[in-house]
């Protein structure tokens with residue numbers, strides 16, 4: 176009996192095409208998910224920066240109010256200076272004015288530092304927002320691309336699956352089961368070409384006697400190393 180591995184080979188070609196389409200689709204979906212994750216990270220960073228900025232600005236407003244109050248108090252005391260009766264009272268007012276000025280100087284220094292901090296935060300915030308916006312643009316592009324790819328791939332897949340259904344009818348049921356089992360265990364490839372005594376599924380040499388048998392193509396033979404169903408292929412055919 177001559178073994179006809181042709182139908183199985185055609186089936187494998189069809190199955191590999193289906194796998195390739197599925198992989199293409201999965202890649203597109205993975206790209207979308209990656210971009211979504213990046214955007215979420217950026218949004219979290221933006222949220223943090225906004226909170227820091229808000230805290231700095233709140234502190235600056237507090238300092239401004241304190242400065243204003245203190246300045247008013249200093250002015251009051253300066254006015255009072257004109258009408259004090261005793262030297263002790265005069266000295267005490269002077270001291271209060273000095274302390275007030277010292278406190279305000281500290282407030283001004285802190286406020287300047289805060290302003291620098293605010294400017295830095297605003298720059299970083301703008302940077303993050305720009306990058307986030309760019310990332311959102313890329314996401315929308317990827318989503319669109321995957322959307323149209325999906326339509327295209329679904330149509331292609333349906334066609335291929337139909338041809339598979341036809342092809343399967345030509346393959347013996349027991350052989351088909353063996354093929355499916357190998358396919359699931361051997362990364363989608365149940366069949367392997369053998370060229371010059373080397374199995375192209377696992378790149379191992381097959382024993383010379385088995386290679387002779389294979390070339391007679393009288394029975395279905397499996398590779399002793401990877402178990403794939405073998406078929407002989409001359410070097411020129413494979414290239």
Ligand SMILES: [Zn+2]
Nearest residue numbers: 374377398401
């Ligand atoms: Zn092998």
